Amino acid sequence: MPERLPEKRQSLASRLLKPQFVMVYATIGIFILIYIYGAVRYSSIGFTTLRTFINMFKDNAYYGISAVGMTMVLITGGIDLSVASVACLTGMIVAYGTTVLGYHPAVCMVVALVVGVGLGLLQGAAIHYLNVPPFITTLAGNFLARGVCSLISRESISISHPMIDALAGWKWYIKKYVDGEWVKIKPIAFINVNLFVFILMIVLGTIILHRTKFGRNIYAIGGNEQSAKLMGLPVGKTKILVYGFNGFCSVLAGLAYLLEVKSGWNLALNGGELEAISCAVIGGTLLTGGVGYMIGTLFGVLLKSVIPALITFNGSLLSWWGKIATGGLLALFIVIQRIVVTASERRKDAKVKT
Amino acid sequence: MPDQYLLEMKGIEIQFPGVKALDNVDFFLKKGEIHSLLGENGAGKSTLIKCLTGVHHMDAGTILFDGKEIRPTSPQDAFSMGISTVYQEINLCPNLTVAENIFVGRQPMRHGGINWKEINRRAKELMSRFHMDIDVTRPLNHYSTAIQQMVSIARAVDIDAKVLILDEPTSSLDDNEVKLLFDVMNELKAEGMGIIFITHFLDQVFAVSDRLTILRNGTLVGTYDIHDITKLQLVTYMIGKDMDAIFNLKRADVAPDAPEMLKVENLGAPGQIENVNLSVKKGELVGFAGLLGSGRTETAELIFGAVPATEGTESVNGKQVAIKKPIDAIMSKLAFCPEDRKRDGIIGDLSIRENIALALQARRGFMKPISLQEQNEMADKYIKLLSIATPDAEKKIGELSGGNQQKVILARWMATQPDLLILDEPTRGIDVGAKAEIQRLMLEMCNDGVSVIFISSELDEVIRCSNRIIVLRDGKLVGEVNGEDCTQQMILNIIAEGTQEGVPA
Numbered sequence: 001m002p003e004r005l006p007e008k009r010q011s012l013a014s015r016l017l018k019p020q021f022v023m024v025y026a027t028i029g030i031f032i033l034i035y036i037y038g039a040v041r042y043s044s045i046g047f048t049t050l051r052t053f054i055n056m057f058k059d060n061a062y063y064g065i066s067a068v069g070m071t072m073v074l075i076t077g078g079i080d081l082s083v084a085s086v087a088c089l090t091g092m093i094v095a096y097g098t099t100v101l102g103y104h105p106a107v108c109m110v111v112a113l114v115v116g117v118g119l120g121l122l123q124g125a126a127i128h129y130l131n132v133p134p135f136i137t138t139l140a141g142n143f144l145a146r147g148v149c150s151l152i153s154r155e156s157i158s159i160s161h162p163m164i165d166a167l168a169g170w171k172w173y174i175k176k177y178v179d180g181e182w183v184k185i186k187p188i189a190f191i192n193v194n195l196f197v198f199i200l201m202i203v204l205g206t207i208i209l210h211r212t213k214f215g216r217n218i219y220a221i222g223g224n225e226q227s228a229k230l231m232g233l234p235v236g237k238t239k240i241l242v243y244g245f246n247g248f249c250s251v252l253a254g255l256a257y258l259l260e261v262k263s264g265w266n267l268a269l270n271g272g273e274l275e276a277i278s279c280a281v282i283g284g285t286l287l288t289g290g291v292g293y294m295i296g297t298l299f300g301v302l303l304k305s306v307i308p309a310l311i312t313f314n315g316s317l318l319s320w321w322g323k324i325a326t327g328g329l330l331a332l333f334i335v336i337q338r339i340v341v342t343a344s345e346r347r348k349d350a351k352v353k354t
Numbered sequence: 355m356p357d358q359y360l361l362e363m364k365g366i367e368i369q370f371p372g373v374k375a376l377d378n379v380d381f382f383l384k385k386g387e388i389h390s391l392l393g394e395n396g397a398g399k400s401t402l403i404k405c406l407t408g409v410h411h412m413d414a415g416t417i418l419f420d421g422k423e424i425r426p427t428s429p430q431d432a433f434s435m436g437i438s439t440v441y442q443e444i445n446l447c448p449n450l451t452v453a454e455n456i457f458v459g460r461q462p463m464r465h466g467g468i469n470w471k472e473i474n475r476r477a478k479e480l481m482s483r484f485h486m487d488i489d490v491t492r493p494l495n496h497y498s499t500a501i502q503q504m505v506s507i508a509r510a511v512d513i514d515a516k517v518l519i520l521d522e523p524t525s526s527l528d529d530n531e532v533k534l535l536f537d538v539m540n541e542l543k544a545e546g547m548g549i550i551f552i553t554h555f556l557d558q559v560f561a562v563s564d565r566l567t568i569l570r571n572g573t574l575v576g577t578y579d580i581h582d583i584t585k586l587q588l589v590t591y592m593i594g595k596d597m598d599a600i601f602n603l604k605r606a607d608v609a610p611d612a613p614e615m616l617k618v619e620n621l622g623a624p625g626q627i628e629n630v631n632l633s634v635k636k637g638e639l640v641g642f643a644g645l646l647g648s649g650r651t652e653t654a655e656l657i658f659g660a661v662p663a664t665e666g667t668e669s670v671n672g673k674q675v676a677i678k679k680p681i682d683a684i685m686s687k688l689a690f691c692p693e694d695r696k697r698d699g700i701i702g703d704l705s706i707r708e709n710i711a712l713a714l715q716a717r718r719g720f721m722k723p724i725s726l727q728e729q730n731e732m733a734d735k736y737i738k739l740l741s742i743a744t745p746d747a748e749k750k751i752g753e754l755s756g757g758n759q760q761k762v763i764l765a766r767w768m769a770t771q772p773d774l775l776i777l778d779e780p781t782r783g784i785d786v787g788a789k790a791e792i793q794r795l796m797l798e799m800c801n802d803g804v805s806v807i808f809i810s811s812e813l814d815e816v817i818r819c820s821n822r823i824i825v826l827r828d829g830k831l832v833g834e835v836n837g838e839d840c841t842q843q844m845i846l847n848i849i850a851e852g853t854q855e856g857v858p859a
Contacts (some may be wrong), residue, residue, distance in 0.1 A: 045490075125678050207467070210467050210468070211466075211467035212468065213458075213459065213461055213466070213468065216450075216454065216458050216461065216468065217459070219447070219450060220450060220458050220459075222449065223447030223448055223449035223450055224445075224446070224448065226445070227445040227446055227447055228447065229429075229449075230429055230441070230445040231432075231445065231446070231458060231459055231509070232429060232430035232433050232459055233458065233459045290447070290448070290449035291449055313801075
């Protein structure tokens with residue numbers, strides 16, 4: 001059908017300039033600006049190497065994994081404060097199960113998965129059926145999971161098992177093709193399990209959000225839950241599954257953290273839920289729901305990692321400047337969000353009045 | 355011959371705690387007809403519809419759809435049987451695109467994923483069938499209410515709907531948009547769809563329906579062919595009273611030497627509205643006329659301090675006052691019922707009693723709480739005075755019908771015993787009977803010495819009630835007409851010309 005062709009050509013440009021993408025562009029833009037700044041100032045000491053770039057993902061991979069699930073929860077208009085405690089609980093279960101009880105870590109991981117996903121589903125059910133605000137429900141979940149962590153052990157339990165060591169030690173080196181053979185690039189850069197899982201989850205999250213009915217229902221619920229209900233969408237099921245999926249992400253994040261520290265500690269990742277939330281928000285996810293993209297969250301994680309990286313490269317700044325910068329960034333993004341939302345509301349008002 | 359009907363609802367009864375919402379109601383819908391469902395607020399229209407869409411469950415009665423008995427358990431269930439509903443409020447997701455709003459929940463799939471191309475293509479086709487050539491990949495909130503309404507209808511009819519219920523679809527549309535909607539309705543009718551049309555606008559009933567059914571107090575008055583009934587009969591049937599008694603309202607008398615209640619000079623908030631000059635006498639009813647967006651509401655908000663004025667002066671009872679925010683206005687014995695009662699007026703989860711006490715409490719300050727006893731007396735008094743239909747004062751206001759909510763808001767401000775009451779579209783979206791009652795109350799208040807500023811889009815009601823009518827255009831006061839000898843044409847002329855013709859201010 002030839003008459004559709006011109007329209008298609010036009011829609012590519014207009015598709016990229018949709019107002020709902022503004023926040024994602026802002027995140028990517030600010031990341032690039034900061035990165036260029038670092039590149040100009042510190043390229044001589046290796047800021048621009050692939051190794052530094054990959055480390056930015058790697059250092060925060062467990063927050064990134066959690067942020068994938070968190071993004072979905074936030075898009076529904078909810079929030080989940082239990083993620084860090086569930087991640088911590090995962091570490092405790094695997095460490096205690098392996099080191100103290102002597103089970104195979106794989107068994108412990110399955111148990112952790114059942115516990116994490118189960119708690120997520122339970123929270124979702126409480127939010128939907130009992131109409132308890134997500135903030136309260138997951139705050140309770142947070143205390144509950146953290147309490148169970150302390151119940152298991154109040155000491156740090158280190159873990160030493162061939163499987164864990166193998167997973168933690170797995171590296172996929174970035175190589176280049178020189179003179180007929182593959183050699184590791186210098187300085188050495190590699191992808192580990194955590195980074196691999198993080199990227200996998202971002203891809204999975206994107207597919208879920210944009211290619212499945214379940215994903216679209218998440219957006220619809222965030223846009224207007226009442227309408228979603230009246231449009232005949234399975235609101236309850238979707239919400240419960242979103243919290244369940246977020247529980248799954250929390251468990252994965254907990255495992256990723258476990259691989260990093262190889263121990264379980266009942267106070268680990270304290271306040272980590274806010275890290276995950278801020279990654280999503282900096283990435284353009286609206287706390288009021290309805291808007292958010294995985295690619296934004298990916299850059300949210302990057303943006304949160306590039307600042308500490310800059311501070312490390314600077315060498316003379318104290319590390320908590322990183323926190324201050326992140327706080328400032330978060331404030332800035334919330335202001336931008338408000339402006340974007342208000343502007344689109346005003347445009348609509350103007351339309352109605354004409 | 356019963357099998358000629360698409361939908362037969364027989365002997366429907368629904369019992370709510372304390373009231374019988376529907377009592378032995380019959381409703382028959384033919385294939386390919388537009389059937390209006392009429393009645394005052396609380397007559398049972400919505401209840402009947404909700405019974406059909408599975409929101410409420412019948413206590414007695416049967417529903418035959420295409421000759422088979424059905425019992426929908428949820429809107430989803432009814433939807434899947436082919437009964438679609440478009441509500442007054444847009445029930446779509448503002449963040450999704452137009453195309454997605456039409457297809458969400460039943461997206462065409464391809465290779466295990468959503469087929470976006472197909473969605474956008476089919477949405478475009480559907481919308482152009484409704485004569486709307488728009489970019490369907492834009493988010494819904496990019497478009498006006500009228501277009502959003504069309505999108506709801508597109509969503510409703512895209513499935514194999516046989517019955518389409520339109521619940522007050524026109525209340526936020528302008529004339530052209532209504533005409534467009536009617537065209538679409540007639541097209542759907544020609545395709546054999548049965549359409550149930552609910553509206554408060556009687557002209558629209560006569561413009562588009564084939565038949566109509568009237569309900570009153572949960573009982574059936576009758577079903578009539580549109581050619582067999584006149585408008586006057588219709589209204590009489592709806593309210594069960596003679597119209598004349600209601601519409602025979604006497605304008606308030608204002609003594610020529612009545613003191614000036616409100617004087618506003620050069621009041622303005624730059625960028626929004628400027629140079630407002632206005633004076634209202636004690637006991638006078640001043641109407642604001644003008645098109646939507648002409649600045650009527652903005653002017654009222656300026657006077658009330660909801661939009662802070664940065665220039666000009668305002669005097670109440672001869673004393674100059676500084677009104678920077680609504681509480682200042684409340685302190686000066688001004689009162690304001692806003693236009694959008696759902697958003698700016700009622701607090702849905704509070705009871706009638708609490709909603710009534712709000713403004714008075716605000717004026718007293720939180721240090722001097724109104725005792726429960728006082729609140730109860732007040733609530734009971736106004737429920738009786740304004741004949742608010744409720745079992746008791748503790749019912750949540752959100753559960754009342756629109757007309758009754760409006761009365762509660764009115765009571766809230768009457769309780770503050772204001773000197774000046776500003777009413778912004780108090781009669782929008784409520785039925786004839788309640789409208790007349792609100793008008794009567796307004797006039798009674800004027801006779802008691804309260805000044806009223808009355809804003810309405812319906813010229814005839816402004817003319818019927820006002821002592822003086824101020825015409826606005828493009829954010830300016832452009833003319834003033836005496837209420838007694840005013841005609842619609844005079845006001846329309848002023849709006850069109852934008853100048854003061856002959857009538858001195």
